[in-house]
Structure formats: C-alpha cells, structure tokens
Amino acid sequence: MSEWEMYKDKSEDSLVLVVEFFNRPHDTGRLSSVLLHLNHSIEMLLKSILLRHDYGIRKENGHTIDLGKCLKVLEGGTADKPQLDLISEEEKTTLGEIATHRNEAMHGNAVIGEQLLYAYTRSGLSIIDSLLNEVYDESLDDILPNRVLPISGSPLKHLDIIYQEEADKIQQLLDEGARGAARARARAIELSDRTQRGEEDPPTDSELDDILDQIDADDDFEDIFPGVSKLRFDIQGEGPTIKLQFTQSDGHPVHHVSEEDEVEEYAIGFREVNPFDRYSLGVYELADKIEEKYDGDKHVTRDTVWAIVRKIDVHGNEEYHKKLNTPYGGLSDRYSHKAISRVIEAIESGEVEPKVAWETHGYS
Structure with a gap:
C-alpha cells in the first residue's frame, strides 16, 4: 500500500468516527469529538492528495506540514504543479474555520450551537465529497451509506437567523448571571468571525467581555461580528444527501419589521419574533x-x-x-x-x- 493510500484510509477512518459521534444518542464528549475527528479526516485527505501528486509533505526536521500549508498549496496550486488548484477560497476559509474550532475544542472552551455544529459538519463533508470525486473518482457513498450521514433534527435555518439566535442565547445567559457560559458561546462566534476576516489570533477574555457588553447593550449583530454577518448557506440537494457550503452573501440582509411596517414584495422569508425577547426588561x-x-x-x-x-x-x-x-x-x-x-x-x-x-x- 502506498503512503497516499495510507493517509486516505486514515481520513476515512476518522470520517466514520465523525458520523458515529455526531449521531450518538447523548452529548457526552460529542462536540469535541466531532470537531477533532472532522478536522483530522480533512487533514489526512489533503495530505493524501498532495502525496498522490508527488508533493512532499515532510519538512527537513521530519515533521509533516500543517493543515494551513496544505490549504495554501491546494488553493491555487504551485508553479510546477498547477493541477493542485483544487479548493476555492471559500472552501479554504471554511476548512480553516473548522480547524480553529477544533483547536479550541482541544485546548480551550467554546460552545457551538447545534445548528452551527451541523452546518460545519455538513460543509466539511461536502468539501470532502467534492475532493474525493475530483481526485479519486469516488464519493462519500463509497465510504458510508446515506442513511447514516449527519441529519439535522430540525429544518436548517437561514444562517444569519442561526447567528442571531446564538446572540439571543448569549443575552439569556447574561440575564441569568451565567457570564462564563455566555463567554464560551461568544468565543465560538468570534473565532469564526476572525477567520472570515483573515485574523489568526483567538480573542482574549477582555475582548470577549467587550463583545458581551455590546450584546448586552443590544448593539447590531453586524457591528459586533462583521465577518460572519455576511455569510450565507449555498445548499444543494436535500435530506441525507444535502451539500452545504458557507459563502459570502451579496444579497439583502435580514432585518426586523414592526407590525405597522409595509413588507416589501421581494421579501423571501419571515421570522416571527416574540416581542418579549426584544423588550425583555421591566x-x-x-x-x-x-x-x-x-x-x-x-x-x-x-x-x-x-x-x-x-x-x-x-x-x-x-x-x-x-x-x-x-x-x-x-x-x-x-x-x-x-x-x-x-x-x-x-x-x-x-x-x-x-x-x-x-x-x-x-x-x-
């Protein structure tokens, strides 16, 4: 067995574990395990692809290159191997985001909501499926039956609604005096936001406290998190075979309307908001x-x-x-x-x- 085949097998092994942990009937270790194995599956697959194209992945000190280097090579290729241009800038950013959340799961404390965990998992699987098809003429179907792929227990919502609900949850935690739990959820959003803005350093506790103060003051979400506020989902297919990708939005942002406001004809969806959520204080x-x-x-x-x-x-x-x-x-x-x-x-x-x-x- 060649080295690239060994790396591909390791990727597939981790992929099976991703599905097992995502679909497990309890939450013990679920979030961290999904992120750890998803990131490992992605990194092993990318290194397999590089090896198959005779691109060396070991440095002079004997260590292999990191995920960031793999992404840099595979987005654009190299001068002598242009065929390695296999992922888009948006796919590179998404995979980088997954890696950031994996690092936090491994070394820190951030909490990701269920719909965001589903979105990261499905987007990661979609990119893996695309690479398997393009490089190996295979698909996820060859590794796993559709019936076991991660499925959201509730309909997938518009991405900015998901993020707004995360902000609402943070506000609820602040109102309950659970500032540590609120900081953990804010850290997850800020990590994604910084990845979208091309920043590598994680937020400090002081910076997170500033973000919590902005949320508590009911500042606009897009002012607090300008990177993720412009994201949307690009969805193809449905059910177990859905392909999901994070993309930058160039459409109209979601905004609140009061009962008296005239709704424009091009509005594509509505979210009924409990007024006691917005006016939460006596x-x-x-x-x-x-x-x-x-x-x-x-x-x-x-x-x-x-x-x-x-x-x-x-x-x-x-x-x-x-x-x-x-x-x-x-x-x-x-x-x-x-x-x-x-x-x-x-x-x-x-x-x-x-x-x-x-x-x-x-x-x-």
Whole structure:
C-alpha cells in the first residue's frame, strides 16, 4: 500500500468516527469529538492528495506540514504543479474555520450551537465529497451509506437567523448571571468571525467581555461580528444527501419589521419574533441594571431612572420601549437592552441630571 493510500484510509477512518459521534444518542464528549475527528479526516485527505501528486509533505526536521500549508498549496496550486488548484477560497476559509474550532475544542472552551455544529459538519463533508470525486473518482457513498450521514433534527435555518439566535442565547445567559457560559458561546462566534476576516489570533477574555457588553447593550449583530454577518448557506440537494457550503452573501440582509411596517414584495422569508425577547426588561429590571453600574453615585435609583426615561424620551420611543399585553391580561411597560446604553450615555454626557429629572418628570 502506498503512503497516499495510507493517509486516505486514515481520513476515512476518522470520517466514520465523525458520523458515529455526531449521531450518538447523548452529548457526552460529542462536540469535541466531532470537531477533532472532522478536522483530522480533512487533514489526512489533503495530505493524501498532495502525496498522490508527488508533493512532499515532510519538512527537513521530519515533521509533516500543517493543515494551513496544505490549504495554501491546494488553493491555487504551485508553479510546477498547477493541477493542485483544487479548493476555492471559500472552501479554504471554511476548512480553516473548522480547524480553529477544533483547536479550541482541544485546548480551550467554546460552545457551538447545534445548528452551527451541523452546518460545519455538513460543509466539511461536502468539501470532502467534492475532493474525493475530483481526485479519486469516488464519493462519500463509497465510504458510508446515506442513511447514516449527519441529519439535522430540525429544518436548517437561514444562517444569519442561526447567528442571531446564538446572540439571543448569549443575552439569556447574561440575564441569568451565567457570564462564563455566555463567554464560551461568544468565543465560538468570534473565532469564526476572525477567520472570515483573515485574523489568526483567538480573542482574549477582555475582548470577549467587550463583545458581551455590546450584546448586552443590544448593539447590531453586524457591528459586533462583521465577518460572519455576511455569510450565507449555498445548499444543494436535500435530506441525507444535502451539500452545504458557507459563502459570502451579496444579497439583502435580514432585518426586523414592526407590525405597522409595509413588507416589501421581494421579501423571501419571515421570522416571527416574540416581542418579549426584544423588550425583555421591566422598568425595575432596567433601573436595577443602570443602578448597578453607578452603585449609588449620581443619585441613580429606581425612581430617578423612571424619571430619566421620560425626560429623554426613551419611554414612548419604540426603539427602546413598548407597551405589551402580558399573558395575565393588561399592559406592561417593557424596555429593550438599547435603553440601558441610552440612559447611561445621557447621564455620562451631562444631557440629564438624575435629581433634576426626578424634579421635572418624577411622580406628582
């Protein structure tokens, strides 16, 4: 057996383990195992391809080249081996993203949501299938029956909806005081975002805390994560044989519309959003978050925050406030997380003095 065949066999062995771990009936070690074996399968296949084309994969010190070098050679080929131009720039980025998440699974702590794990797994398998077909005239069908390939338990959603739901989950964790768990989920998105922007260094805890503060302030997702916010899925086929690829989007971004907004005719899909998700804070919850920042300074209390939101027109502005029907009947004043940053900005800039706000807009 030739060396390239040995590497190909190792790739196929890991591929079988990817499917086994993805489809296992419990979550113990599942995320890390899928990423580790998927990345290993990809690296072994790429090295097999290089060896088959007589491209040496061992360096002078005896170590083999790393995955990054394999990707660099196979995206564009070399001067004397142009036939090695076998993967696109987008495929190279996707495989690099999978490797980044594998490294974090091996050495750190990041949490990837189920739909994103499915997307990475299926996109990796799609690239493997394409390379098997082009180089070896084979396909995944020759290694695994379609019935065992990873299948999502729920319909695959638009990618930016998946990322927005990840951000919503992070916000929920922050509201519950689980900052460590929120940081782990934010790290996974930021790792992908940096790969898309061509950055190699992982985020520091301080940088992640800044991201969490932006999410908590309800900043726009595309401002926080500009790299992944432009991604979309390119999907071919359906069911077990689906081929999925991450691509850069040049279409219209997803945006929220209110009930009163006129929906344009070219809209291709809608996501029904629970208004209590967007306006998640009661007035006391809003006040407590702002009061927590000042810890008694500047006369920031529940009462003065109540007055401030009226003085600076946060109350009554749909960007920050809305009256919602509660499940128990009646209307409730609800505020978005943007209201927190708006009130703090007004206090810090001197636009409003809490004591003066209470005198002019407090309870009569």
